[in-house]
Amino acid sequence: MRELTCVVCPIGCRLAAKGKSDKLTVTGNRCPRGQAYAAEEIRAPKRVLTATCALGPAGSEGLAGACSDQDEAIRSRLRRKGMCEPRRLPVKSSRACPKERLNEMLTDLYAVRVKPPVKLGDIILADWKGTGIDILAARTYT
């Protein structure tokens, strides 16, 4: 038997899962989502990874698909060139990644330096290690 806390919604039901992963009985859940959560958590726990990559300085090696000159007028309204330029770019995995591979993914991410301009949704790492998971930029920075 394994005891788990469901993280699907803020209630956080205390679950008790019995049996093998193909014949799992879950008790303590207030809704069916608890059953599904427990099954995945026992078979193959996954988490969406959110992290940051090094950002800048600006250069000619900006990502494909980044902002065009037309966007620049609008972008300039969003940000003032000030004293403290952000030096990290927030990124996230396109979907949940197996928990045991998160550290490996982080190591690869921390080796990346993104040169602006970069647009929200730009692919920073495509199909990471053949898993089908992309790492995407989570903000625009020009």
Added chain:
Amino acid sequence: MKELRYDAVVIGAGAAGMAAALEIEAAGFSCAIVEREDQLGGILMQCVHNGFGLHEFEEELTGPEFAERFADKVATSRIAIYLGTTVVSISVQNGTSGQIAAGRGSYKELVCVSPDYGVLRLSCRAVVLAMGCRERNRGNVRIPGARPAGIFTAGLAQRLVNIEGYIPGKEVVVIGSGDIGLIMARRMSWIGCKVKAVVEIMPYPSGLTRNIVQCLHDFGIPLHLSCRTTNIFGRDRVEGIEVTPMKNGALMPEKAFRIDCDTVLLSVGLVPENELSKEAGVELNATTNGPIVDSTLMTNVDGVFACGNVLHVHDLVDWVAEESRLAGRRAAEWLKGERPAVQLRVKAGSNVRYANPGRLDPKRDNKIYLRSLVVKNDALVELKADNRLVRQIKKGHVQPSEMITLSVGPREMEGLGPDSVLELSIV
């Protein structure tokens, strides 16, 4: 000195300020946002974790993604944006200011400073306060001990790590189990630090259970409940802390233990940032530390509205956006001269810490935000009008860290006079 005039000025360009300004502009009024940072988005820009927008956009976004959805709309609107600009005072001026305040006896004057404009004077009829909140620090919770380097509030560490690219230390203890502290415990682990423990003074964690699981259990970080930090050691840099367990509120010094660390992060609560509001004569609520507002989210100062974390600390940005849109719409109505004829008083009853807003308009649908004082399963939220039960809502689970929202419409308030009182309680 540059002088400019707008129908409304919004202070702060976080989720609250942007949502309110967009509504004011959509109603056809001229509007400006004043923001002291160099970018739009406010605190969302450093909240790179996900979980934002489940109600607002029905998808799970990171903070910067959530902010960008609003920022894109603001950037393509006619809203004037003053970045890197700090409001230093708000004052109510009698008389009229040129074309402003036609038909009204007063206007507001905001004095702002910025590297781009120097001193800037903005005149307007309506002001929306959307300055957010700030973190309580060591002085606020009186943690004794030495004063070495290495003690940060969790939000400051979050900014250093997620925006500025600095790692504040190697071995970390988090004091307080608020959500920011939990999120930072995970972030510090992910950037290669060792998080030794989270220390919480209450017998239960103050953050959401899902964050305890995702941010502590996933990394094997111990959570010490009912424990007070009774000393901080170190001369130049933090070397450790002393933790003393408590029983029934009393310290048990014989059970005190030491945790070695070089960094302490404090996640011990948030306080609405209302220095400007107070100076403008806005009355504050002692429980929320935010302005006292009526059903239109207007403060006691005519034409000054408040929304988001400056009004009361929210736990979901989705509710901030919702509340702030309402503030923006009501500010636009005020600019048109529309005011509710009657407003009924709302009172926090048993097990309710507070309910916002403090008054309801019996002619329309009102959204109420309330906080429970207790942790309870299968609770009932009861609404009584003049001691008569008019509504009962079942809640599977209530806890202080989770805001409860409910709508109250004309049906529930039918037949009530101007002196009627609505009371909310949790049983």
